[in-house]
Amino acid sequence: MTSGAASEPQRYLEARIRWQPLEIAFWLASLLPFWLTPSYLVLASQIAITALFALSLDLILGYAGIVSLGHAAYFGFGSYTAGLLAKWGWGEPITGLAIAGVAAGLLGFLTSIIIARFRHLALIMITLGFGLLLAEAANSASWLTGGADGLQGVRMWQLLGLFPFDLYGRAAYAYSLCVLLLMFLLSRRLINSPFGLALRGIRERAIRMPAIGAHSPAHIRKIYTIAAVMAGIAGALLAQTTETVSLDTLGFQRSADVLVILILGGTGRLYGGIVGAIVYMVARDQFSGINPQYWYFWIGLLLIAVVMFLPNGILGGLARLIPRRWRSV
Amino acid sequence: MSTPALSTRGLDKSFGSLVVAKDIAFELPRGERYALIGPNGAGKTTLINLMTGMLKPDRGQIFLGPDEITSLPPAQRVRRGLVRTFQINTLFPHLNALEAVTLAVCERLGCAGQWWRKLPSYGEAIEEAYAILLSLQLGSNCYRQTHELAYGQQRLLEIALALATNPKVLLLDEPAAGVPQAESAELFSVIAGLSETITVLFIEHDMNVVFRFARRIIVMVGGRILLQGTPQEIAADKRVREVYLGARQHA
Numbered sequence: 001m002t003s004g005a006a007s008e009p010q011r012y013l014e015a016r017i018r019w020q021p022l023e024i025a026f027w028l029a030s031l032l033p034f035w036l037t038p039s040y041l042v043l044a045s046q047i048a049i050t051a052l053f054a055l056s057l058d059l060i061l062g063y064a065g066i067v068s069l070g071h072a073a074y075f076g077f078g079s080y081t082a083g084l085l086a087k088w089g090w091g092e093p094i095t096g097l098a099i100a101g102v103a104a105g106l107l108g109f110l111t112s113i114i115i116a117r118f119r120h121l122a123l124i125m126i127t128l129g130f131g132l133l134l135a136e137a138a139n140s141a142s143w144l145t146g147g148a149d150g151l152q153g154v155r156m157w158q159l160l161g162l163f164p165f166d167l168y169g170r171a172a173y174a175y176s177l178c179v180l181l182l183m184f185l186l187s188r189r190l191i192n193s194p195f196g197l198a199l200r201g202i203r204e205r206a207i208r209m210p211a212i213g214a215h216s217p218a219h220i221r222k223i224y225t226i227a228a229v230m231a232g233i234a235g236a237l238l239a240q241t242t243e244t245v246s247l248d249t250l251g252f253q254r255s256a257d258v259l260v261i262l263i264l265g266g267t268g269r270l271y272g273g274i275v276g277a278i279v280y281m282v283a284r285d286q287f288s289g290i291n292p293q294y295w296y297f298w299i300g301l302l303l304i305a306v307v308m309f310l311p312n313g314i315l316g317g318l319a320r321l322i323p324r325r326w327r328s329v
Numbered sequence: 330m331s332t333p334a335l336s337t338r339g340l341d342k343s344f345g346s347l348v349v350a351k352d353i354a355f356e357l358p359r360g361e362r363y364a365l366i367g368p369n370g371a372g373k374t375t376l377i378n379l380m381t382g383m384l385k386p387d388r389g390q391i392f393l394g395p396d397e398i399t400s401l402p403p404a405q406r407v408r409r410g411l412v413r414t415f416q417i418n419t420l421f422p423h424l425n426a427l428e429a430v431t432l433a434v435c436e437r438l439g440c441a442g443q444w445w446r447k448l449p450s451y452g453e454a455i456e457e458a459y460a461i462l463l464s465l466q467l468g469s470n471c472y473r474q475t476h477e478l479a480y481g482q483q484r485l486l487e488i489a490l491a492l493a494t495n496p497k498v499l500l501l502d503e504p505a506a507g508v509p510q511a512e513s514a515e516l517f518s519v520i521a522g523l524s525e526t527i528t529v530l531f532i533e534h535d536m537n538v539v540f541r542f543a544r545r546i547i548v549m550v551g552g553r554i555l556l557q558g559t560p561q562e563i564a565a566d567k568r569v570r571e572v573y574l575g576a577r578q579h580a
Contacts, residue, residue, distance in 0.1 A: 007452065009427055009459045012472060014449040194435040194451060195444035197424075201432050204421035211381070211419070212433040213407035213494050214441060222442065 017192040026271070030177055034170070041169035047281045048176035049237045052183055054262045054273025056230035061259075062268030063191055064223050065203035066115065069124050069255050070131025071231055073111075076250030078104040078232025080138065083151045083245035091157040093175065097236045104232020105225050112224035116217035119206065128252070135250040150246040154239065165241060172241035179237060180274075183230055188270060190226070199223055203268075260299070264306050266313025275314055332395050334359045334528035335411065335498045340379055340389035342552075349375045351552045353389065357498065362521070363530040364543035368572060372552040373532045374416060377500045381413045382406050393498065408437070410497030414487040416506050416532070422476040426467055426486055429475060430458035433493035458493060465489050465519060481512045485519065492523075499523070501531035505538070517542050536573075540564065548572070 006014065033044040053075055060066040078100040085096045111130055118126060138145045146152055158164045163171040190196055198219050201209055209216045239245045248254060257280075258273075265276025283302060287295035310317035333356035340353035349372045357363055365373050378384040380391055382403040391399045393411050401409075421429045434454040435441040449455070462471045465485045470478055475486060484504060491499055504520060505513035513535065521542050523529060530547075533539050539546065539560070546563045548555040550572050556563070563569055 006449070007456060007459070009455050009471070010449050010452055012427070013455065017447060017449070189447060190444040192447045193444040194432075194441050194446075194448055194454075197428055197432045197435065197448060198441040200424060201421055201429075204423055205419055208415075208419045208421065208490070210403040211407060211413060211415070212436050212490055213404050213412075214432075214436045215404050219442065222444075226444075 023271075027181065030181075033173065038168070038170075041173040042167075043169075043281065043285055045169050045172040045176045045241055046238070047277050048173065048180045049234050049241070050258070050261065050281055051274040051277035052176075052180045052237070053231055053234040053258050054265065054277050055180075055184060055187055055270070056227045056234065057258050057262050058267060058270065058273045059187060059190070059199075059223055059227045059230070061262065062272065063196065063203060064199040064220060065119075065206070066220065066224065067120070067124050068127040069252070069259065070127035070129070070134075071227075071258055072250055072252070072254035073127075073131045073134045074104040074108055074228040074231035075235035075238075075254060075258075076134065076138065076245075076247075077107050078235030079239040079245045079249040080145060080151065080235075081232070082236035083154045083239040084144070086154045086156055086240070086243075087151065091155050093156055093159050093240050096240060097179070097233055100236030100239075101229045101233040104235070105229035108228020108232075109221065109225040111228075112221040115224055116220040128255075131250070131252060131255050135247065135252070138250050139247055145245070145247070148247060150244050151239075152244065154243045154245065156240050156243055165243065169241070176237050176241060179233060183233065184270070184274075187230075191270065195219070195222070260303055262313075264303065264313060266310075266315035266317075269313070269315045269319075272313055272315050279314060333357055333392075334361075334394060335380070335530075336392045337380070338390045338392075340376075340391070341387045342375065342379060342384060343387060348552045350379060350386070353379075353554060355547060355554060355557060357528050357530060359528055360525045361528055362542060362544045363528075364539040364546045365530055365532045365549065366534070366536075366539055366546060367549035367555075370551075371549040373549055374502055375552075376549070377413055377502050377532070380500060381411060407494050410495065411500070412491045412494045412496035412498070413500040414491050414502060414504060416502040418480075418483050418487060420475045420483060420486055420490070423474055425472050425474050426462055426478065426482075426489070427455070427458060427471040429486065430461055430471075430489050430493045431455050433490050434458045434461075437494050461489050461492050465492075481508050481516070484508055484516060488519070496527055498528045498530070501529065503532050503534070505533065505535070510535070513538060 033041055057068065057071050060068060081100040081103040082096045085099060090096060114126060115123065139147055156165050159171050159175055165171050198214060202216050202219060206216060235249055238249065261276035261280045262273050264280060266272035283299065284295060287298040306314060336356040338354050340350050342350040353376060367373055375384065379386050382401060390397055393409055398406055398409065431454055432441065434457050435451065438454055440451060462468050465488060467482060467485055467489060470482055475483065478486065488504060505516045508516060517538055520529065543560060545557065545559055547557040548563060548569055555568060556566060
């Protein structure tokens, strides 16, 4: 399709999605914990996992405008899939991750058939209801999930047959970071594709879409399934790196937290979920050190402050300080 | 060739006891420029909603060329070439004009679901979108976000989005709504300059514009077609004068 010389509009669109120096610096900086804070690699790994989970929510919320209060359903489903696989004797991490992603994707596709028919408040209720349903099902199926005690006996094999998951989290962080980067590259390509443009169209003015010949429900089913795969992979990472799965991987709290994280960081910006995850997880780590019982007080305060003073999240606020040519999509 | 581009037979629609369309039957010959006029509440926009599938008729049939489309969903009608614009801007505020029109072109070409290739490599779609924007004098503003465009340019973008779907029949719901009169003539000369292969029906209140740009006129009153004819016939008709001037004479 591409003609030899790119036209001016093509060059303009190309320039908009070009890698920015800041982005490359950010990904290089993600390696720093290995040397700067080697005793915090377990936390760093959890941040990467949460960032991936928030990124998957951003794909549906930030780009397609689908509000979900039950996104943990796919995270938890991936978590239990990976956990059970390892418990039943297949502890190979990477294939386990892939299988968990496919399982969560299947679940996502099935729910997307309903999701694609609703918007706004109805969507919040449906996703919330579905999340609660799955959490309660996992709770009652304690023969399978271990119920409130969590899934015990998850034993992972060495990563690539070389690196064991140790207490210091070196392998865990390297693994989580690689998967996050891979999923990020995939998401970046996706949102810069014609499909990404169609999603933004749905977010911006859903009722115009049929008038330009677009079949929005098909787009929504597709992105919802992709987001479910990514959430499932994030959940599987958590199961594999901690070698346990608890019911709260499916819980409402996790769905609410990831929404808070994404809004803190900024929706529809790709990096919003990542920045949100860093701020939220580090804040939780610090605040819970000061005041273990009431740390949500501070998170609440932080959330109110961000929404009041930085309506487009932390990244939205920063973007105003950065020259336009440095800004990414 | 004699098949009309768009035709309806016996379209009825009511909301409860309110009749908004009654026994609507007309035929738009190919390439024709039709105006749909009538007082407020006559059911003009309702008729566009019925034809584009945004409302379902209680009775009657709609044909696009020889094919019945009465039960097709809106997006499918668009894909077959029956396209509308909106009286109130229904645009994508945070897409720029180029992106918005490229999206519409991609939807038509069937590549809008592809996520593994980046948008700039779809040169053909981008070129076509840019050409449409140039033809509507939006070229110099095509990198600005839609919500930053002047109102008149947003009205043009409404039409650009419709053109990107490659319409056979274009239904323009008050294309110049809210545009100052001086600019409205400009907007209509753009419409007049559209390809003769496109059949156009537009709703408009300004009679000067209607008589200047329409070759035939349909007059609606109270959900019914009062009459249709050439501008001369409409101008000479006593009933039309009553509908438009009656209120003033009785006041």
